Amino acid sequence: DAKTTQPPSMDCAEGRAANLPCNHSTISGNEYVYWYRQIHSQGPQYIIHGLKNNETNEMASLIITEDRKSSTLILPHATLRDTAVYYCIVRVSGNAGNMLTFGGGTRLMVKP
């Protein structure tokens, strides 16, 4: 699977939008972009994923650039409970297996 690059840490004010970038310049055509987050002492929580179109669900929005070399996870109104480590992962679709390669992620700190 392609490697991803994320900033190690970011701050965001409570109530503001948090925009978390991810670079995946070597992504292949059949690889999806997945976002997970991990709150201390819990397992990673699935947030959203996409292939090339922008996606939105109740938790977040995912914006993927047209060349698919980067993406941005948007938490529209960050709360203190969104403080976590956010992981961007690329993964081949289909029955290739579930070997996710986690990088260091971005530690998002939401401040009052």
Next chain:
Amino acid sequence: KAGVTQTPRYLIKTRGQQVTLSCSPISGHRSVSWYQQTPGQGLQFLFEYFSETQRNKGNFPGRFSGRQFSNSRSEMNVSTLELGDSALYLCASSLWQGDSPLHFGNGTRLTVT
């Protein structure tokens, strides 16, 4: 729908002992994978099971093993425990099809003394 359940939540063992961790996947999920998380190495893939067969294996020594039962529940075993095996062990389940995401449990925290 209930999430992925891992037991026990915490475990303390002594060097040289063995340990068995259990994972119950989300109902209907037939793929179960295991990950180890340590402060130094981060999250690393251990192995994956589907239909009671190991499909993929990460770069871990043979002391780490697992199995999956016909009801998709899975266990992992670590023999001859070493201090470096202290970690959070995470289980994840998925549908094993298309782009279906993995869903993780909250893990078993193993401490080896």
